[in-house]
Amino acid sequence: MDAYWKDAEQSIRYTDTIESEAVSAVRIRDYLGESDDLVSSTLAFGAVSAACFCIDGLVKESVVDENILSAFNEMDVFKACKSEKQAVKLIESGYVNHASVKKAASLQAAIEGILSANFVMVFDKCHCAFIFDVKGFQSRSLEEPESESVIKGSKDGFSEPIRINTAIVRRHIRSHDLVIKQIEIGTVAKTTVALIFMKNIADSALVQAVEQRLQGAQISSLTSLGQLEKHISARQFALLPTVMHTERADKLSANILNGKIAVLTDGYPVGFIVPANLAMFMQAPEDYSAAPLYASFVRLIRYACLAVNLFLPALYIAVANFSCEILPAKLAQSIMQAKFGMPFSTFTEVVLMLIAFEILIESGLRLPNGVGQAVSIVSGLIVGDAAVSAKLASPAVVMLTAIAGITSFVLPYQSLANSLRVIRFALVLAAAAGGIFALALGVTLMIFYFNGVENFALPFLTPFSTGSARSLLRDTIIRRQRGAD
Numbered sequence: 001m002d003a004y005w006k007d008a009e010q011s012i013r014y015t016d017t018i019e020s021e022a023v024s025a026v027r028i029r030d031y032l033g034e035s036d037d038l039v040s041s042t043l044a045f046g047a048v049s050a051a052c053f054c055i056d057g058l059v060k061e062s063v064v065d066e067n068i069l070s071a072f073n074e075m076d077v078f079k080a081c082k083s084e085k086q087a088v089k090l091i092e093s094g095y096v097n098h099a100s101v102k103k104a105a106s107l108q109a110a111i112e113g114i115l116s117a118n119f120v121m122v123f124d125k126c127h128c129a130f131i132f133d134v135k136g137f138q139s140r141s142l143e144e145p146e147s148e149s150v151i152k153g154s155k156d157g158f159s160e161p162i163r164i165n166t167a168i169v170r171r172h173i174r175s176h177d178l179v180i181k182q183i184e185i186g187t188v189a190k191t192t193v194a195l196i197f198m199k200n201i202a203d204s205a206l207v208q209a210v211e212q213r214l215q216g217a218q219i220s221s222l223t224s225l226g227q228l229e230k231h232i233s234a235r236q237f238a239l240l241p242t243v244m245h246t247e248r249a250d251k252l253s254a255n256i257l258n259g260k261i262a263v264l265t266d267g268y269p270v271g272f273i274v275p276a277n278l279a280m281f282m283q284a285p286e287d288y289s290a291a292p293l294y295a296s297f298v299r300l301i302r303y304a305c306l307a308v309n310l311f312l313p314a315l316y317i318a319v320a321n322f323s324c325e326i327l328p329a330k331l332a333q334s335i336m337q338a339k340f341g342m343p344f345s346t347f348t349e350v351v352l353m354l355i356a357f358e359i360l361i362e363s364g365l366r367l368p369n370g371v372g373q374a375v376s377i378v379s380g381l382i383v384g385d386a387a388v389s390a391k392l393a394s395p396a397v398v399m400l401t402a403i404a405g406i407t408s409f410v411l412p413y414q415s416l417a418n419s420l421r422v423i424r425f426a427l428v429l430a431a432a433a434g435g436i437f438a439l440a441l442g443v444t445l446m447i448f449y450f451n452g453v454e455n456f457a458l459p460f461l462t463p464f465s466t467g468s469a470r471s472l473l474r475d476t477i478i479r480r481q482r483g484a485d
Helices: 002-006 025-032 061-074 084-092 107-115 162-172 204-215 225-232 249-257 292-322 329-339 346-366 369-389 395-408 414-452 469-475
Strands: 038-045 048-055 101-104 118-123 128-133 178-185 191-198 244-246 261-265 271-274
Touching: 025 038, 025 048, 025 107, 038 061, 048 084, 048 107, 061 118, 084 118, 101 107, 107 118, 107 128, 162 178, 162 191, 162 249, 162 261, 178 204, 191 204, 191 249, 204 225, 204 261, 225 261, 225 271, 244 249, 249 261, 249 271, 292 346, 292 395, 292 414, 329 395, 346 395, 346 414, 369 395, 395 414
Parallel strands: none
Antiparallel strands: 038 048, 048 118, 101 128, 118 128, 178 191, 191 261, 244 271, 261 271
16 A cells, blocks of 8 residues: 555546446446435436436535426426437437536446536437536635735635636626636646637637647646646746736636636636736736826836845845945945844844744744634744844844835745745855856846746747837836827
């Protein structure tokens, strides 16, 4: 057993022996009969009998009784049926008053219909089945997204069922050009993924590329969104995020209308937006609810905070260790006095404080909301004050670490902030090794890396690296009036 779990991903081997088989009630019971939640019954009408299947808890029993079974028991045409072939023709002609009915000619389609929360009626002699869409499982009501605050905007966040999520998008985008394609992913356990785009706006080559990646995903079962994100990201080990995720329906819909591709996954209240670049991660939906002047001012602050978050700790080390003479005399004297009597070097102080800050962030995330916030605040105050009092860290290092940490939370998307915090450590190492010269070299390499990361031919630094000065002032750094776009 240990050998199995040691390499479980390679140990799973799935052979699809269902696809070539004809529809049969006996074979359905062979595949699903061991599960106690399978509801199996026989419906008799006229001289015909049909086997009925569904999963307990996934269908609306009242709809099955009133809309489907009642038709066979009450309508004279079904009471007079003498053969399964005649019953099949009647159902195909629409005598069963139900909005969504599909005919399945293979055993695999019938079993997938049962497992997808449908009511399935099987006619053995005709080797076919009818799939009635009567999904009725419990789900959360539409709530405001917990991970993304909504100041002025739509508060309907996504839920777990994919059909609810696609309906929310339809409500936001009432256009006949909106296309929703469903793809089944998984060789052992299948999961429905929806590809959403505007056919008159989105690039057809981009749509085809995203669809090919999803269909080519070699996943046994989709148990986390990270598995799906890996297949639609630029690279498996890319440090920068090239896929944006959101729980807000208005944000997803706005990006769809801008030509992006959205991906929704059944069972997860999160949508992906591809491709994504730096400019998208620096924008927030509330920018378009505020006055252009104020929104532009806030965006400039975000970019300034990004620079402070990345460079402040490394710049402090480079100046304090190698180039203290470039500082004003009083400031340099203040830094030297703060460092007097400290047992650690400036580099060690900064690294230890940055690691302590990361630990506080992780502890706050893992604990319940109320407790996590209290622990983060109290721990930060206690750790910072105790470190200064015990002369383990200078006040300047504690202050700059706090400033660098706070500025990371100004960024609208924490997936970008998390990546930048890792890069910050690399810049700190460069500054400690060679001062301002090494820091400048590290920043240059960082820009080359940023510019080299792309997803679906969209560079991460677009439009900073590929656009004109006008494009930067259009809706990147400056948020202009909608009429001017």
